[in-house]
Amino acid sequence: QSALTQPASVSGSPGQSITISCTGTSNDIGSYTLVSWFQQHPGKAPKLLIFEVTKRPSEISHRFSASKSGLTASLTISGLQAEDEADYYCCSYAGSTTRYVFGTGTTVTVL
Amino acid sequence: QVHLVQSGAEVKNPGSSLKVSCKISGGTVNSYTFNWVRQAPGEGLEWMGHIITTLGLTNYAQKFHGRVTINADESANTAYMELTSLTSDDTAIYFCSIGDFLHWGQGTLVTVSS
Numbered sequence: 604q605s606a607l608t609q610p611a612s613v614s615g616s617p618g619q620s621i622t623i624s625c626t627g628t629s630n631d632i633g634s635y636t637l638v639s640w641f642q643q644h645p646g647k648a649p650k651l652l653i654f655e656v657t658k659r660p661s662e663i664s665h666r667f668s669a670s671k672s673g674l675t676a677s678l679t680i681s682g683l684q685a686e687d688e689a690d691y692y693c694c695s696y697a698g699s700t701t702r703y704v705f706g707t708g709t710t711v712t713v714l
Numbered sequence: 715q716v717h718l719v720q721s722g723a724e725v726k727n728p729g730s731s732l733k734v735s736c737k738i739s740g741g742t743v744n745s746y747t748f749n750w751v752r753q754a755p756g757e758g759l760e761w762m763g764h765i766i767t768t769l770g771l772t773n774y775a776q777k778f779h780g781r782v783t784i785n786a787d788e789s790a791n792t793a794y795m796e797l798t799s800l801t802s803d804d805t806a807i808y809f810c811s812i813g814d815f816l817h818w819g820q821g822t823l824v825t826v827s828s
Contacts, residue, residue: 604776606758639815641759648809648818649751649759660816692759694815702773703749703761 607631607693607706614712615683623709625676625693631704637696638676640669644689652691653678680711688713716740718810718819725825726800734822736810737792743767746812748793750784753821754806762808765793800826 608626615621625632625640632638638656641649651660653669656676666681676695680687693706721735736748749764763774765784772784778797786793793810807821 641815643759648821649811649815650818651814651816654814654816694759694761699773700776702764702775705751705759705761708758 604630604697604701604704607695607704609691609693609706609709611707612710612712614714615680616714617683617685619683620679620681621683621711623678623680623691623693623711625678625695625706627674627676627695627704629674630701631695631697632671632676633674634698635696636671638669638671639694640667640676640678641692641694642687642689643692649692683713685713687711716813716817718812718817720808720810720819720822723823723825725827728801728826728828730800731796731798732800732804732824733794733796734808734810734824735792735794736819737790738812739791741812742788743786743791743793744788747814748784748786749811749815750782750795751809751811752806753809754803757806762795762797767793802826 640653643649652667656671669678691709697704717739719737744767747766750762765772767786781798783796805826809821810819
């Protein structure tokens with residue numbers, strides 16, 4: 604099972620919106636509504652931002668939103684802030700054999 | 715509030731085995747599915763496997779089949795991940811996570827080197 608495909612880097616200015624894509628296959632994103640997104644700052648554990656494609660844990664800012672269409676999931680960060688500079692990973696359930704597959708990761712830079 | 719604390723960093727010789735612990739506080743080990751995820755230096759996240767403690771079931775990523783064992787000890791309120799036949803490619807930070815990846819341990823750095 605190959606990793607989900609994400610752009611290596613995305614950048615934006617403070618206040619702008621950016622979108623990170625995550626492309627999978629019919630074996631993972633295309634078949635399940637179990638896509639999650641994580642934020643990871645250097646030296647820290649990942650932090651869950653989104654689960655089940657669009658849902659946010661209660662403590663996560665509304666600036667983070669997500670969607671899915673076909674084989675591609677997307678994470679949008681609105682009102683970009685300096686603290687959003689981090690690595691972002693998508694993850695999808697991939698069935699009873701593979702279970703979970705992560706994305707390749709995207710580094711977000713706030714200009 | 716659930717909190718996960720993992721065992722400390724380790725240096726292992728090639729060919730040896732590794733066992734990382736993940737102790738839960740604010741909850742009981744038998745209430746959660748414990749996932750194990752690793753991250754090689756400068757690389758992305760990789761799911762290794764999990765134990766569904768409520769069912770006593772384990773599932774492992776195909777890549778680690780035969781080398782990884784995940785279990786849980788109710789009396790210690792702790793989950794464990796054991797990885798055998800270590801090579802330098804197993805040098806990574808190993809994380810435990812529960813609650814569909816909502817809660818994470820702090821990570822355990824494992825260095826495999828002779």
